[in-house]
Amino acid sequence: MVNLNPQCKETTLILGIGNPLLGDDGVGIRAVELLAEKELPPYIKIELVGTPGWGLPAWLEGWSSVILVDAVQMGQTPGTWRRFSPDEIWLITHCDLLSLHQADLASGLALTEALDMLPDQITFYGIEPACLDPGNDLSQVVRSSLPSLIDCILDDIRKE
Amino acid sequence: MSERIEVHHVTRVEGHGNIVVEISDGQLKECRFDVIETPRFFEAMLRGRPYQEASHITSRICGICATGHATTSLRATEKALGVELSDQTKLLRKLTFHGEMLDSHVLHTYMLVAPDFLGVGSVIPLATTHREVVLRALRMKKLAGDICATVTGRHTHPIAMTVGGFTYFPKVSDLKALRQRLVAGRADVKATVELFASLPWPKFERDTEYISLSKPDEYAFIDGEILSSDGDRLPIEDYQKVTNEYLVEHSSAKFTRHNRKSYMVGALARFNNNFEQLHPSAKEAAQALNIKPKVTNPFLNTAAQVVEIVHCVEDAINIIDQLLERGISTEKPAPVNLTNSNGVGACEVPRGILFHHYWIGEDGNLSGANCIIPTNQNIANLEEDMRALVPQILDKSVEEIRLSLEMLVRAYDPCISCSVHVLKIEDRA
Numbered sequence: 001m002v003n004l005n006p007q008c009k010e011t012t013l014i015l016g017i018g019n020p021l022l023g024d025d026g027v028g029i030r031a032v033e034l035l036a037e038k039e040l041p042p043y044i045k046i047e048l049v050g051t052p053g054w055g056l057p058a059w060l061e062g063w064s065s066v067i068l069v070d071a072v073q074m075g076q077t078p079g080t081w082r083r084f085s086p087d088e089i090w091l092i093t094h095c096d097l098l099s100l101h102q103a104d105l106a107s108g109l110a111l112t113e114a115l116d117m118l119p120d121q122i123t124f125y126g127i128e129p130a131c132l133d134p135g136n137d138l139s140q141v142v143r144s145s146l147p148s149l150i151d152c153i154l155d156d157i158r159k160e
Numbered sequence: 161m162s163e164r165i166e167v168h169h170v171t172r173v174e175g176h177g178n179i180v181v182e183i184s185d186g187q188l189k190e191c192r193f194d195v196i197e198t199p200r201f202f203e204a205m206l207r208g209r210p211y212q213e214a215s216h217i218t219s220r221i222c223g224i225c226a227t228g229h230a231t232t233s234l235r236a237t238e239k240a241l242g243v244e245l246s247d248q249t250k251l252l253r254k255l256t257f258h259g260e261m262l263d264s265h266v267l268h269t270y271m272l273v274a275p276d277f278l279g280v281g282s283v284i285p286l287a288t289t290h291r292e293v294v295l296r297a298l299r300m301k302k303l304a305g306d307i308c309a310t311v312t313g314r315h316t317h318p319i320a321m322t323v324g325g326f327t328y329f330p331k332v333s334d335l336k337a338l339r340q341r342l343v344a345g346r347a348d349v350k351a352t353v354e355l356f357a358s359l360p361w362p363k364f365e366r367d368t369e370y371i372s373l374s375k376p377d378e379y380a381f382i383d384g385e386i387l388s389s390d391g392d393r394l395p396i397e398d399y400q401k402v403t404n405e406y407l408v409e410h411s412s413a414k415f416t417r418h419n420r421k422s423y424m425v426g427a428l429a430r431f432n433n434n435f436e437q438l439h440p441s442a443k444e445a446a447q448a449l450n451i452k453p454k455v456t457n458p459f460l461n462t463a464a465q466v467v468e469i470v471h472c473v474e475d476a477i478n479i480i481d482q483l484l485e486r487g488i489s490t491e492k493p494a495p496v497n498l499t500n501s502n503g504v505g506a507c508e509v510p511r512g513i514l515f516h517h518y519w520i521g522e523d524g525n526l527s528g529a530n531c532i533i534p535t536n537q538n539i540a541n542l543e544e545d546m547r548a549l550v551p552q553i554l555d556k557s558v559e560e561i562r563l564s565l566e567m568l569v570r571a572y573d574p575c576i577s578c579s580v581h582v583l584k585i586e587d588r589a
Contacts, residue, residue, distance in 0.1 A: 021220060050316065051223060054271050054283060058302045107284065114287035115294060 017070035024129030028069040056108030065121040072126030079141035195413040206529040227260040228509030236516040239503030241496040258472040259307030264510035265465040270297035324493030370429035379437040396506040422540035425512025427464035442471035
């Protein structure tokens with residue numbers, strides 16, 4: 001295995017994914033910003049990665065456990081969030097909204113898997129967006145879901 | 161007998177473009193590259209904003225060329241406000257510019273182009289069939305991103321670059337660590353040249369006008385004059401005499417033309433116009449790749465990018481050596497002179513020459529802006545290439561023609577837009 005992250009000492013990485021300039025797409029970034037303000041165990045590292053695309057394997061390599069926080073279209077009421085593992089879902093590239101050179105999170109994860117570099121444990125926190133129009137602000141309904149989401153992530157990492 | 165080839169949303173390019181080709185009784189009837197992105201109104205967004213915000217706003221035009229847009233924006237503002245940059249600022253900007261050039265070229269050559277030649281549909285199966293190739297690309301991308309992060313505070317959308325200089329300075333130890341990684345990275349660069357030298361580039365020649373920046377003393381990426389391979393040399397303030405933008409019905413992007421019906425910008429134009437100023441190792445790479453100016457095969461734009469990968473790694477090492485020798489000074493940004501004025505910035509971003517032109521009032525707010533990106537300038541030339549290529553490959557199957565046209569589009573590395581990434585999921589149950 002080629003170690004792309006030779007300096008990594010912590011064991012659990014929390015990645016905030018999304019574009020904060022596109023309304024609720026920035027919820028993953030906002031959530032991990034709020035998490036970073038909490039008292040966290042020393043083995044936790046937090047990164048705001050935005051839209052990593054094909055660079056995702058370089059972020060994931062070398063970690064035993066990774067938590068990804070992102071806006072996810074699940075067909076739920078906006079503001080609903082879910083915790084799930086990759087085994088539970090199919091990730092589908094959105095047909096109309098593609099990111100840099102068509103490498104979205106699903107493609108980045110598929111590439112990581114093909115390279116056999118997936119961490120042992122991956123947990124998703126997906127939040128249903130209300131609005132993905134250009135803008136810095138989260139919608140009220142998504143913002144109000146953040147406290148319970150952050151409590152759940154904190155419970156999760158303190159159990160480890 | 162007639163065939164209509166339509167490729168909607170060409171893959172492995174940035175943004176949305178459609179290829180439309182119609183062949184009837186062995187004759188090419190129609191040949192277009194439709195750009196179907198909606199306009200993004202960045203120029204309108206800039207109006208009324210303070211000059212200090214312009215580079216941060218326009219950086220968001222692209223998540224790949226963020227440093228390129230920010231640097232071009234800063235140069236436009238600095239020209240308007242009469243700002244003279246220190247040598248250290250110029251060196252740091254060049255260093256981070258190389259980081260972005262490397263990142264973008266590695267993305268294009270390895271992730272977007274190589275799968276066509278290695279017999280797979282995308283980089284994901286490539287990770288299984290050629291694992292070492294993909295790992296090498298990821299290592300190089302990470303190093304490139306770390307150059308940008310070291311100099312400007314983060315990988316994409318630089319935060320430390322400001323009008324007149326920098327708000328943050330890399331530590332000597334960070335620069336030494338980067339240098340060490342760049343030197344070690346020469347092995348990956350060598351393997352990159354070997355890989356791309358072994359690829360069977362499609363055979364196709366069409367001479368066109370090649371336009372790039374040019375400088376007397378270095379391979380131009382930031383500032384300089386506009387140079388045409390047809391012989392003209394113009395100050396960047398005269399960019400509109402080169403771009404001559406016009407509208408066509410089938411594209412939401414403006415087209416451009418200069419001496420001929422179309423011109424080409426990008427790595428191949430730079431290679432053709434400024435070959436002599438490449439680093440000696442980059443010239444050796446060109447020899448290994450069997451290219452020398454003037455190259456008129458647009459598919460070899462990718463090979464020219466490989467040459468620039470070598471140049472940028474070597475020049476980045478040189479720049480770090482200069483910075484280490486000088487020592488890093490925590491200098492204040494150079495002062496501005498606020499008057500009613502305008503300025504043009506021009507840089508060679510990964511996909512070619514980029515212009516930003518700003519009008520700034522005495523209050524320091526922008527009253528107008530004009531941004532002309534490389535992909536716009538290339539589309540007319542891409543269509544001319546398609547028109548010349550199709551009649552040469554009419555004997556091939558529709559699938560082969562389709563693939564050739566897609567590969568041609570990808571060779572230009574078009575960056576049609578930047579958009580959102582959104583996941584949709586379905587329960588497996």
